[in-house]
Amino acid sequence: MAEGKxxxxxxxxxxxxxxxxxxxxxxxxQDYQKDYVNALV
Structure with missing residues (x-):
């Protein structure tokens, strides 16, 4: 909303x-992982 959206x-x-x-x-x-890091990054 800060960008006027x-x-x-x-x-x-x-x-x-x-x-x-x-x-x-x-x-x-799988269970949800809050601190998931994508392997492609």
Whole structure:
């Protein structure tokens, strides 16, 4: 919202990130790791 974005745009972006992470955890059959580091980075 600091960049002048609409509140709903911000909420939808956060929602999309959360759903993406949830499905990744389910797909990989792993517990959520708060401090996960991507191996490609």
């Amino acid at each position: 609409n509140r709903m745009s911000v909420l939808n972006a956060v929602r999309a990130k959360l759903v993406h992470r949830m499905f990744a955890v389910i797909r990989n059959n």
